Amino acid sequence: MSNWTSHLGFDRFSGLYIWGIFILVFGLLQPSLFFSTSTLYSVAANKAVLALVALAILVPLVTGVYDLAVGATVNFVTITVVLLIKAEVNMWLSIVIGILCGSVIGFVNGFVVVKLRVNSFIATLGMASVIAATQVIITSNQQPLPPTMAEWPKLTQTKVFGFQIVFIYMLVIAFILWWFLTYTPAGRYMFAIGSSPDAARLTGIKVDYYTWLSLVLSGTIAGFAGVLYGSLTGPSLSFGGGLLLPAFAAVFLGSTQIRPGRFNVWGTILAIYVLATGVRGLQLMTDVQWLDQMFSGLALIGAVAVAVGRQRSADERKRKAMNAASIGGLSEKTLDKVANYDEHPHIAGESRLHLAEDDR
Amino acid sequence: MVQGEVHALLGENGSGKSTLIKILSGYHRPDPGSIVRIGDEELSFGNSSLSYAVGARFVHQDLGLVEAASILDNLAYGPGFPTRAGTIRTTTARLLAQQALERVDLHVDPETLVEALSPAQKTGVGVARALLSNDDVPVRILVLDEPTARLPEQEVNKLLDIVKTVAHEGIAVLYVSHRLDEIFEIAHNVTVLRDGQKVITRPVEGLTRDELLHHLLGSELEKTHRDSSKVQSTENPILRVSGIGNEVLNDVSFDVRPGEIVGIAGISGSGREALCGTIFGGRKRDVGEVFVADSVLTAGRPDLAIAAGVAYVPAERKLHGAFMDLSATENISISNLRDLWRGLAIRLKLERRMGQTWFDKLGVKPAQASAQMMSSFSGGNQQKIVFGKWFQRQPLLFLLDEPTQGVDVGAKAELHRTLFTAAENGASIVMSSGDVDELVSTCDRVLILRSGRIVAELSGKDLTPYAMSRAALGIEDSSNEGSVL
Numbered sequence: 001m002s003n004w005t006s007h008l009g010f011d012r013f014s015g016l017y018i019w020g021i022f023i024l025v026f027g028l029l030q031p032s033l034f035f036s037t038s039t040l041y042s043v044a045a046n047k048a049v050l051a052l053v054a055l056a057i058l059v060p061l062v063t064g065v066y067d068l069a070v071g072a073t074v075n076f077v078t079i080t081v082v083l084l085i086k087a088e089v090n091m092w093l094s095i096v097i098g099i100l101c102g103s104v105i106g107f108v109n110g111f112v113v114v115k116l117r118v119n120s121f122i123a124t125l126g127m128a129s130v131i132a133a134t135q136v137i138i139t140s141n142q143q144p145l146p147p148t149m150a151e152w153p154k155l156t157q158t159k160v161f162g163f164q165i166v167f168i169y170m171l172v173i174a175f176i177l178w179w180f181l182t183y184t185p186a187g188r189y190m191f192a193i194g195s196s197p198d199a200a201r202l203t204g205i206k207v208d209y210y211t212w213l214s215l216v217l218s219g220t221i222a223g224f225a226g227v228l229y230g231s232l233t234g235p236s237l238s239f240g241g242g243l244l245l246p247a248f249a250a251v252f253l254g255s256t257q258i259r260p261g262r263f264n265v266w267g268t269i270l271a272i273y274v275l276a277t278g279v280r281g282l283q284l285m286t287d288v289q290w291l292d293q294m295f296s297g298l299a300l301i302g303a304v305a306v307a308v309g310r311q312r313s314a315d316e317r318k319r320k321a322m323n324a325a326s327i328g329g330l331s332e333k334t335l336d337k338v339a340n341y342d343e344h345p346h347i348a349g350e351s352r353l354h355l356a357e358d359d360r
Numbered sequence: 361m362v363q364g365e366v367h368a369l370l371g372e373n374g375s376g377k378s379t380l381i382k383i384l385s386g387y388h389r390p391d392p393g394s395i396v397r398i399g400d401e402e403l404s405f406g407n408s409s410l411s412y413a414v415g416a417r418f419v420h421q422d423l424g425l426v427e428a429a430s431i432l433d434n435l436a437y438g439p440g441f442p443t444r445a446g447t448i449r450t451t452t453a454r455l456l457a458q459q460a461l462e463r464v465d466l467h468v469d470p471e472t473l474v475e476a477l478s479p480a481q482k483t484g485v486g487v488a489r490a491l492l493s494n495d496d497v498p499v500r501i502l503v504l505d506e507p508t509a510r511l512p513e514q515e516v517n518k519l520l521d522i523v524k525t526v527a528h529e530g531i532a533v534l535y536v537s538h539r540l541d542e543i544f545e546i547a548h549n550v551t552v553l554r555d556g557q558k559v560i561t562r563p564v565e566g567l568t569r570d571e572l573l574h575h576l577l578g579s580e581l582e583k584t585h586r587d588s589s590k591v592q593s594t595e596n597p598i599l600r601v602s603g604i605g606n607e608v609l610n611d612v613s614f615d616v617r618p619g620e621i622v623g624i625a626g627i628s629g630s631g632r633e634a635l636c637g638t639i640f641g642g643r644k645r646d647v648g649e650v651f652v653a654d655s656v657l658t659a660g661r662p663d664l665a666i667a668a669g670v671a672y673v674p675a676e677r678k679l680h681g682a683f684m685d686l687s688a689t690e691n692i693s694i695s696n697l698r699d700l701w702r703g704l705a706i707r708l709k710l711e712r713r714m715g716q717t718w719f720d721k722l723g724v725k726p727a728q729a730s731a732q733m734m735s736s737f738s739g740g741n742q743q744k745i746v747f748g749k750w751f752q753r754q755p756l757l758f759l760l761d762e763p764t765q766g767v768d769v770g771a772k773a774e775l776h777r778t779l780f781t782a783a784e785n786g787a788s789i790v791m792s793s794g795d796v797d798e799l800v801s802t803c804d805r806v807l808i809l810r811s812g813r814i815v816a817e818l819s820g821k822d823l824t825p826y827a828m829s830r831a832a833l834g835i836e837d838s839s840n841e842g843s844v845l
Contacts, residue, residue: 183705185697192694195683202642202680203695203749204666261685261733318736 015257015267019274026281033284037162045156045164047276049074049232052170052225054247054254054268055177056218060120061251062181062263063214064194065113068244069124070222072131073105075240077226079135082235085147098230099223105131106219110212120215139237146234156231166228173224178265190214191262246292249300250275256306275299361501361532361549366523368543368564369536370576371553372796377536380553381503384534385418386411399500415500417490421509423482425474425489432457432470435489460488465525480515483507484522491526502526503534508542509628520546538627540569540833552576569835577796577825596654598756598788601639604648608634610812612648616757616788621779623803624792626832631812632792633675636759639790640672641665642680653756666695671750675761677739681746684735688724689715691734692749699752718748723774740771747775751782758782758789764798776802796825808832 026034033039053070060067077098084094105127112123146152156166181187189210193200201207229239253275254267279291361367371377382388384396386408396403398414425434435457442452457470466484474482491499504523508516516539523546527533535547543550544564552559552575559575597615604612608631616622626632637643639650645659652668662672674680682691693700693711700706700714715730722744724730724737734742743764750758758779764772779802783789793799799806805819808831816831818824 179705183708185701185706188690188694188697188706191686191690192683195685196679198680199674199683202640202662202672202674204663205694206663314733314736 012258012260015253015270015274019270019277022274022277022281026277026284030281030284034281039280041162041164043273043276043280044167045232047272048164048166048170049225049229050243050246050250051269051272052173052221052228053243054250054272055174055265056221056225057247058251058254058263058265058268059177059181059190059217059221060214062187062194063190063211064197065120065211065214067106067109067124067215067218068121069105069109069128069131070218070247071240071242071244072128072135073102073219073222073240074226074229074243075236075238076105076131076135077102077223078230078235078240079139079144079237081227082144082147082230083138085149085152086144091149091151095227098227099220102219102221102223102226103216104219106216106222107212109219110215113215114208114212135237141237143237144235152231156228164232166232169224169228173221174265174269177221181265186210186213194263245300246275246296249296249303252307253299253303256303256310261307261310271299271303361534363530363532364527365549366527366533366535366547368547368550369534369553370543370550370572372576375553376556377553378505379556381418381505381534381536384411384416384503413497415498416503417499417501418503419483419486419490419505419507421506423486425482425485427475428473430471430473431461431468431477431485434474434485435460435470435492438489439492460492461485463491463525463529464488464522466522478515478518479511480518480522483511483519487522487526491531499531501532501534503536505536506538507535508537508539516542540572540835543572544569573826573829573835577829598653599639599790600651602649602651604638604645604650605812606634606638606644606646608812609638612809612812612814614807614814616790618786618788619783620805621783621789621791621803623799623806624790624809625796625799625806625828626809628794630809630832632794632809633761635809636672636761636790636792637674640670640759642672642674666753669756670759671753671755671757672759673743673746673750673761673763675765677742677746677766682734682742685733687731688719688734688737688745689730691745692718692752695749696752714752715748718745718752721751722748722778724748738768739766740768743767743775744771747778751778756787758787758791760789760791762793763791764793764795772798796828799828800825810834
C-alpha cells in the first residue's frame, strides 16, 4: 500500500492530486463554465490577497508565534491608503505610508510579545481589537468610496498573460519569502526558534530579535495585502476579519504538503488554490453561500489532525524500534535497520531524505 | 523488611535502584521466577493497581502535586472528594485532610496552597497523600525515592522527622538516597546495589561511612586515567572563572588551560548541574567574572560566549540541546550558517556535505540519514550530532553538562575519544557529570562541588572514584588535603 503511494509522492503532493481530481470532476460536470479561462483568471486574482495574508501568518508561525492581528491590519491599511488618496496625497506616497502602517503594527505586536512577554495569541488578539477601534475612529464608521483616479485600479488589474497583475505580485512576494526562509541564515534561525526557543538561545541565536522581526515582516506583508485589496476590490470596513480563518487553514494545510511537518511557502499557496478550485467548482453547480466557510473550517481542522497523526505514528514507530532493540539486546544494529526503513521510499511512507534532495 | 523498619537502598547511578522500585510499583515486569511478598500476599507484577492493593505506596522524586491548588484539593485528587448528592462536603473533606496531615506530623492549614509550602512540607504532603486510603487496604510499605535530593540542607531534618513518624506507625519504609548522613540518622538496615546485584544487606549500627563507600563503589577503585603530562601548565589559561555566584553557586573560581580536561563532580543539588550553564550564560550569573582567552564574557549572553569561542552542550538534549523536528544536517549547520552563505543564498550542497562530514567523522548511525529528522535518531547518535555542530566551529572551550547521558557504552567511548582529540588540538574542556567513573577516566583533574562551593580538587593519583565520592559527600578525613566544610 505505502509502496505505490510514496512512489507517487502522495504524502508530499496529495494536494496536487486532489487539485487534479477537482479539475477533472468539475470539468466533466460543467465543461463550459469551469473550463473557461475567465474562471482561471478570476480564481487566481481573487485569491491572491488571501494568499498574501496567509504568507503574513506563515512567517511568525515558523518562529512559533501567532499573529491574529493580520486581518485587522489588512483592513486598516486598505482604509488608510484609500483615505490618503482621497485626501489628494500622492498615490505612491500613500501606498508607502500604508505599507509602513503595517510594519509599525507588526513592530508594536513584537514589542508586546517580546518585551512585555505577553503570549502572542493574546497579544495579537488584543491588538486586532485595538486596530479595529482605531479604524472606527478615523472613518467614523463610514465606508469611504473608492478613489476615482484611473491609476488606482490599474495597479492590480492590469493584465499580464491574461492574469491580473495582482497574481504576479503575490508570486513575487512568495518567491522572496521562500528564498528568505530557506536560503538565508535569518530564515533558518526562525525555524530553529519555532522548533525550540531554549535550544535556539543556547545555540547563540538572538531569539527575541528574530521573533520581533517575524512579527514586523508579518505586518509588512499584511500591509502589501491591504494596499492590493484596496486597488483590486475597493475599500471595505469589514473584509479583513473574514480572511483570517481561511488564511490559517491554508498555512496549516500547506504544512502537510511539499515539506510535510513544516510550515512552507509553496505548500501554503498550493493549499489556497486547491481549496479555491474546489469551492469554485461547487459554486458553479449550486448557489449556496456557505461553501467557502465550510471548506476553510474543515480544512483547518483536518490539516492539524493529519499533522498530529503523522507525528504520533512516527513516535510510535520509533518507540517500537527502541523496544525491539532493548528486548533483543541488539541495540544499535536493530535500531539502524528500523531507522533505515525511513530511507527507502518503498518501505516507509514519509521520507525526509529524498524530500530534501528534491528541494534543490 | 519488618513492620516499622526504615530500610535504606543505596547504589550509584545505574545500579538498579529505580528499576527495583519500578518493579515494586508495577511499572516493570521482572523475569519469571521472581517473587515479592508483602504481608502474606504475593505481589503480581506489572500492574500498579495490584501493588496498591497489597499495600505498597510510593513517593517519587517528582511529587506530582498541583502547585496552584490547596493541600486539601491535592489530597483529594486521588481517592476523590467526599460528596453528598454530587456536592463536595467541605467540612468532611477538611477533617480528612487534617487527619492525613497529622499522620505525618505536619501542622499546616489544609487550605494552604501547595506553592506556599516549603520543599520539605511539600514532600510531607506527598507522603500524606501516599498514606491516604479510601478503602480497607492497610498501608504496609512506603517507598521514598530520593526525597531529599532537592531539599536544602536545613529542610532535610524536617523530612526525616516525617519519615520517623511514619515508621513509628508500623509501616515499613524503603528509603532511597544518595546522602549517607541521612542513612545513618534514620535507617535501621541498609542494602547496597551495584550493577543490578545486591552487594550487601546489613544493620546500619556498627557500620562506618568508609565501609559503606567501599560497598557502594566496589573493588575497582583504581582506574586508569588519561595521561595528563601533555597539558602545558605554563601556558595562559583559556578559561578563567573568578568568584561567580547565583542562587546555587557561591564564589566559584578556577582556571582551565589549553588541552586540559577538567571535571566537575558533586551530588545533585551541589551546584554541579548549574556551573557550565552559568559560565556559558545560559543561566543567570549574579556576581563574578568569566574570561575566555582574555576577553570578558557578559553574563546571560550565550551568543557572545559562542562568538568568543565557547561551545556548550546542555544536559537536557531534547529540550535545550537539539532541534528535534529539524533535520540532523540542519542541527549541525545552524551554528555555522555563515560558512555556507555564498552570494545571497545558503548553499544547500555545501550544507549537506558539512552534515555528512560529521556523520562520517563521528560515526553517526544510520550513516546515510543526515537529512532525517533529529528525533528519529537514538540518544547516542543525537548527542554525536550535537557535538558535530560544535566541532564544526572549532571552539577554544567546551562546556559539557552530562555529555554522555542516555548514551550507550559504545557511543560513549567514541565521544570520549573525540573529546581527547579536541583537547590534544589545544581546546579546553570542562565536563560536569554525575558519572564518577566517567570523570576519573577522562579528566586531568576534577573539581568537587558541595553546597555551591568548590570543596576539593583532585588530580593525578588522588583522582579516584573513592576520593571523589568522599569529598562530594563531605566525609571528613585528615589525609584529604581538600578543605572540607
